[in-house]
Amino acid sequence: xEHLVRIVNEADRQALAWLRQQAGDARVERAARQLxxxxxxxxxxxxxxxxxxxxxxxxxASDHATDHSIGDYYLARIRQQLARHTAx
Numbered sequence: 001x002e003h004l005v006r007i008v009n010e011a012d013r014q015a016l017a018w019l020r021q022q023a024g025d026a027r028v029e030r031a032a033r034q035l036x037x038x039x040x041x042x043x044x045x046x047x048x049x050x051x052x053x054x055x056x057x058x059x060x061a062s063d064h065a066t067d068h069s070i071g072d073y074y075l076a077r078i079r080q081q082l083a084r085h086t087a088x
Contacts, residue, residue, distance in 0.1 A: 004032035006040040
């Protein structure tokens with residue numbers, strides 16, 4: 001089934017497995033083929049298409065970024081550049 005759906009991370013894989021259990025493989029496959037006429041649909045698109053509310057998924061802590069220092073650094077640089085640009 002994963003060949004029909006865009007899986008980005010482990011949370012998507014778990015969400016797809018849950019959706020298949022709830023809605024059934026045939027229904028999920030039909031929805032993926034219907035939505036995926038031009039590209040692979042995201043798992044969230046399948047949930048919306050099928051009218052299913054996505055449950056909270058628990059993913060291992062290693063999948064979550066814990067160090068945001070690099071992102072914070074670049075955001076600060078962007079803000080500086082924007083401030084200089086608007087000051088002109």
